[in-house]
Amino acid sequence: MNAKPPTSLDVARLAGVSQATVSYVLNDRPGMRISDETRARVREAADRLGYVPHAGARTLRTGRSGLVLISMEDIPYGPLAVGMLEELDRELSRRGYTLVQYGARRLRGVPAARAWAELRPVAVLAGAGKLSRQALEVLRSAGVKAVIALGNQPSPVVPSVALDHEGIGVLAAGHLIDRGCRTLAAIVPTEVGLREMGERRLAGVQRVARARGVPLTRVDLPFREESAAALADLWRAVDGVFAYNDEYAMLLMAVLGDAGLTVPGDVRVVGCDDLPLAALLRPRLTTVRLDLSAMPSTLVQRLEELIAEGQGTPYRIDPWTATLVVRESS
Amino acid sequence: MNAKPPTSLDVARLAGVSQATVSYVLNDRPGMRISDETRARVREAADRLGYVPHAGARTLRTGRSGLVLISMEDIPYGPLAVGMLEELDRELSRRGYTLVQYGARRLRGVPAARAWAELRPVAVLAGAGKLSRQALEVLRSAGVKAVIALGNQPSPVVPSVALDHEGIGVLAAGHLIDRGCRTLAAIVPTEVGLREMGERRLAGVQRVARARGVPLTRVDLPFREESAAALADLWRAVDGVFAYNDEYAMLLMAVLGDAGLTVPGDVRVVGCDDLPLAALLRPRLTTVRLDLSAMPSTLVQRLEELIAEGQGTPYRIDPWTATLVVRESS
Numbered sequence: 001m002n003a004k005p006p007t008s009l010d011v012a013r014l015a016g017v018s019q020a021t022v023s024y025v026l027n028d029r030p031g032m033r034i035s036d037e038t039r040a041r042v043r044e045a046a047d048r049l050g051y052v053p054h055a056g057a058r059t060l061r062t063g064r065s066g067l068v069l070i071s072m073e074d075i076p077y078g079p080l081a082v083g084m085l086e087e088l089d090r091e092l093s094r095r096g097y098t099l100v101q102y103g104a105r106r107l108r109g110v111p112a113a114r115a116w117a118e119l120r121p122v123a124v125l126a127g128a129g130k131l132s133r134q135a136l137e138v139l140r141s142a143g144v145k146a147v148i149a150l151g152n153q154p155s156p157v158v159p160s161v162a163l164d165h166e167g168i169g170v171l172a173a174g175h176l177i178d179r180g181c182r183t184l185a186a187i188v189p190t191e192v193g194l195r196e197m198g199e200r201r202l203a204g205v206q207r208v209a210r211a212r213g214v215p216l217t218r219v220d221l222p223f224r225e226e227s228a229a230a231l232a233d234l235w236r237a238v239d240g241v242f243a244y245n246d247e248y249a250m251l252l253m254a255v256l257g258d259a260g261l262t263v264p265g266d267v268r269v270v271g272c273d274d275l276p277l278a279a280l281l282r283p284r285l286t287t288v289r290l291d292l293s294a295m296p297s298t299l300v301q302r303l304e305e306l307i308a309e310g311q312g313t314p315y316r317i318d319p320w321t322a323t324l325v326v327r328e329s330s
Numbered sequence: 331m332n333a334k335p336p337t338s339l340d341v342a343r344l345a346g347v348s349q350a351t352v353s354y355v356l357n358d359r360p361g362m363r364i365s366d367e368t369r370a371r372v373r374e375a376a377d378r379l380g381y382v383p384h385a386g387a388r389t390l391r392t393g394r395s396g397l398v399l400i401s402m403e404d405i406p407y408g409p410l411a412v413g414m415l416e417e418l419d420r421e422l423s424r425r426g427y428t429l430v431q432y433g434a435r436r437l438r439g440v441p442a443a444r445a446w447a448e449l450r451p452v453a454v455l456a457g458a459g460k461l462s463r464q465a466l467e468v469l470r471s472a473g474v475k476a477v478i479a480l481g482n483q484p485s486p487v488v489p490s491v492a493l494d495h496e497g498i499g500v501l502a503a504g505h506l507i508d509r510g511c512r513t514l515a516a517i518v519p520t521e522v523g524l525r526e527m528g529e530r531r532l533a534g535v536q537r538v539a540r541a542r543g544v545p546l547t548r549v550d551l552p553f554r555e556e557s558a559a560a561l562a563d564l565w566r567a568v569d570g571v572f573a574y575n576d577e578y579a580m581l582l583m584a585v586l587g588d589a590g591l592t593v594p595g596d597v598r599v600v601g602c603d604d605l606p607l608a609a610l611l612r613p614r615l616t617t618v619r620l621d622l623s624a625m626p627s628t629l630v631q632r633l634e635e636l637i638a639e640g641q642g643t644p645y646r647i648d649p650w651t652a653t654l655v656v657r658e659s660s
Binding site: 006051052082089098099102103105106119137141225279280 | 335428429432471553584587588606609
């Protein structure tokens with residue numbers, strides 16, 4: 001039922017100008033003297049026909065595009081990630097870029113790069129694991145000016161935003177030992193996507209426990225009440241738990257209560273994220289808060305530098321701080 | 331530092347064929363007889379140069395694109411919305427489409443449609459409030475085949491996925507009154523984006539309360555412990571609360587406990603969403619569970635119908651069911 005979409009030729013005919021003039025006017029190409037009257041006539045014709053310049057075609061001619069592509073990753077998006085994406089979107093909008101989140105998350109390497117490149121973005125943000133050297137070549141060939149890797153491990157090929165998960169474990173373990181804990185446990189989630197972050201947080205806990213001579217039990221735990229409840233004997237044998245995050249801490253505190261154990265009397269508990277639920281738990285949850293508020297603006301600044309200067313060497317972008325919020329559970 | 335991206339002309343020269351042949355081969359255009367040997371030569375040349383066909387240019391020629399654009403909306407994305415988006419992405423991938431989430435969320439109406447249209451998507455999913463009749467014309471002119479509205483109210487111009495929030499209120503209120511509640515309260519969040527959904531859930535509660543002769547107090551509440559705690563006298567005066575969602579229910583149960591009120595003895599509480607935290611609360615939370623599992627596949631089916639048949643008349647797509655999960659809090 002749709003007629004063929006109007007073309008710039010249709011606009012040119014209606015406005016009585018050349019197709020090149022239409023292109024100059026609608027794509028704001030510099031270096032051409034076109035009268036205001038002609039510009040107005042072209043714009044009016046485009047409006048009347050409902051003509052929309054084509055991002056692709058425009059990029060082909062001008063070599064510029066304002067799209068910043070971020071690949072959807074196979075990690076469970078928590079409230080923090082969602083909030084950061086929203087802020088990144090706003091920050092990019094303010095600077096004249098548009099954020100597009102690209103699906104098809106199975107893709108990685110060269111096939112991923114080819115798919116992303118078809119949109120001719122000016123910049124790409126993607127999981128470090130998806131960015132091979134060859135993939136990067138494809139992106140560069142397609143005119144992508146800036147690539148930043150995301151993830152738990154820095155990328156060896158491009159600048160990375162890599163959260164310092166070990167630092168979280170260090171903070172939590174240090175606090176528990178300071179509070180007098182002598183037998184620690186640390187939860188590592190078994191969920192895909194969470195496990196890797198759990199391993200890295202555990203590494204931080206291990207480092208501190210070893211340095212301070214405190215025994216540590218690693219607990220691989222699915223997010224299920226029955227699984228946590230089945231470990232009642234283990235919880236009885238420790239006096240401090242780093243619960244990976246606030247949701248696991250809530251799970252743990254529920255089964256500790258059911259088993260007749262008190263928090264912090266019998267077991268001190270520390271979470272991570274400072275979700276709203278942390279302050280609503282009874283006892284209120286001690287947790288590691290990640291301040292990511294500087295992340296979106298820092299990320300956009302780095303993007304603009306890379307766009308201006310071309311691809312940078314790998315370095316780590318670390319615009320965040322972790323602080324301990326001490327409440328009642330520890 | 332990047333050289334100019336390779337063009338199809340570069341590929342044609344290297345392969346010793348015409349630019350048209352390159353286009354036919356790389357864009358899988360039907361109706362041309364090209365030998366396998368030539369096809370292989372073109373593909374090899376494209377690989378060697380790192381040439382990526384341009385989504386935009388390809389769309390211009392073939393009139394087809396596999397992009398399904400969903401606009402990021404100014405609603406707080408809860409875990410349900412994020413999970414659904416991930417499933418939608420997978421479902422679209424299976425059928426050969428690619429989901430792109432488009433930022434710049436301030437845009438609405440014609441400016442939004444123009445921006446989306448530049449990517450030449452085959453389908454657009456966007457908040458009903460963003461889709462004016464004129465916006466729809468812009469999308470149609472740009473070759474968008476299917477448009478589906480999302481939101482709390484059905485769109486008057488295109489098919490809509492509109493969740494039945496009133497139905498949630500009806501379920502919760504009916505259950506509380508069945509359990510013997512004689513003075514109800516319903517929480518309406520004051521947060522932008524949640525308020526509208528809260529109003530519609532309230533409307534369902536009101537309907538049932540009126541029909542069954544039970545007085546109802548509307549409580550406009552920010553998500554803050556102090557605000558909920560300040561209403562202790564109000565909570566003392568009611569015996570059943572529909573708390574809007576599970577997170578508000580957790581907030582409410584924390585302050586009820588602090589005020590010495592028991593759940594469900596003094597006050598019965600019902601949440602909504604059946605988040606993991608619902609079963610972890612003590613007492614365990616009764617909640618309305620939304621089964622959205624059929625949503626992604628239904629949405630993709632409708633999209634494919636609309637793509638095949640052209641824009642449809644407005645109708646309501648309602649592939650979800652709400653059920654009450656009765657636990658200990660009611």
